Amino acid sequence: MTTPAHCPGFEQFKNLQSFTCNCPKCNAPKEIFSDEFEKTHKCDKCGEEIDFTSCTYDAGL
Ligand SMILES: [Zn+2]
Structure with a gap:
């Protein structure tokens, strides 16, 4: 058995x-x-740190 030399991380950049x-x-x-x-991301306006792990996904609204 041989292991394919694929890099799974590279695929993620496509989507x-x-x-x-x-x-x-x-x-x-x-x-x-994504x-x-x-x-860590900070607000462009006020510099407040934004915790994206606790934010709600509301794209398209
Ligand atoms: Zn802000």
Whole structure:
């Protein structure tokens, strides 16, 4: 048995999704991509840290 030399991480870049979350402080919308989900993001307006892991996905609304 041989293991295919595929890199599964590379595939993920093909279907990036964007998420929009509102700042908990000033309510300004902030957009991130699915590959940035685990990073720390700060509001462009007020600099408040936005926790995207607890925000609701409301794209398209
Ligand atoms: Zn803000």
